Amino acid sequence: MPNYVAGVELFNKFKNYSIITEDNHWLWRGHLDNGGHGKVKVNRREFSIHRLALCITNNLDYDDKSFQVNHKRECKFPNCWNPEHLYKGTHKQNQEDRVSSMTHCKRGLHIWKEPNIGVRKDGRRYCRPCANIQVKNSYKRRMKNA
Ligand SMILES: [Zn+2]
Numbered sequence: 414m415p416n417y418v419a420g421v422e423l424f425n426k427f428k429n430y431s432i433i434t435e436d437n438h439w440l441w442r443g444h445l446d447n448g449g450h451g452k453v454k455v456n457r458r459e460f461s462i463h464r465l466a467l468c469i470t471n472n473l474d475y476d477d478k479s480f481q482v483n484h485k486r487e488c489k490f491p492n493c494w495n496p497e498h499l500y501k502g503t504h505k506q507n508q509e510d511r512v513s514s515m516t517h518c519k520r521g522l523h524i525w526k527e528p529n530i531g532v533r534k535d536g537r538r539y540c541r542p543c544a545n546i547q548v549k550n551s552y553k554r555r556m557k558n559a
């Protein structure tokens with residue numbers, strides 16, 4: 414893990430490979446992964462540049478799996494690595510963000526609101542009306558095959 418001073422040097426180096434936009438997004442022009450996140454090699458090791466950037470500026474452990482680095486809502490660029498556009502979050506938070514912004518169930522058939530929302534034993538939420546349809550369909554299929 415590079416220390417902060419080395420980190421600032423790294424930042425300057427990375428910026429040469431980035432487009433700095435007028436509204437201050439730092440867009441990585443190098444290699445990107447499937448999610449569109451920038452990848453960099455430092456001392457032969459590959460890092461996700463946005464995670465590395467936040468870890469350097471906030472003195473976090475890059476290898477600590479208990480958190481993930483997310484982009485703030487204002488920043489729509491997965492390859493942006495400006496630490497001010499990033500925050501330390503948990504996987505769970507990310508999921509909750511997604512769930513709370515839903516208006517309809519995954520299939521888009523039902524309003525995503527109580528009492529339509531069921532909760533499984535593992536905490537995952539599901540659409541009750543959809544689950545009922547699935548049960549009926551599998552029942553019909555079974556009757557057909559019988
Ligand atoms: Zn940004």
Ligand SMILES: [Zn+2]
Pocket residue numbers: 518519520521522523540541542543544
């Ligand atoms: Zn549904």
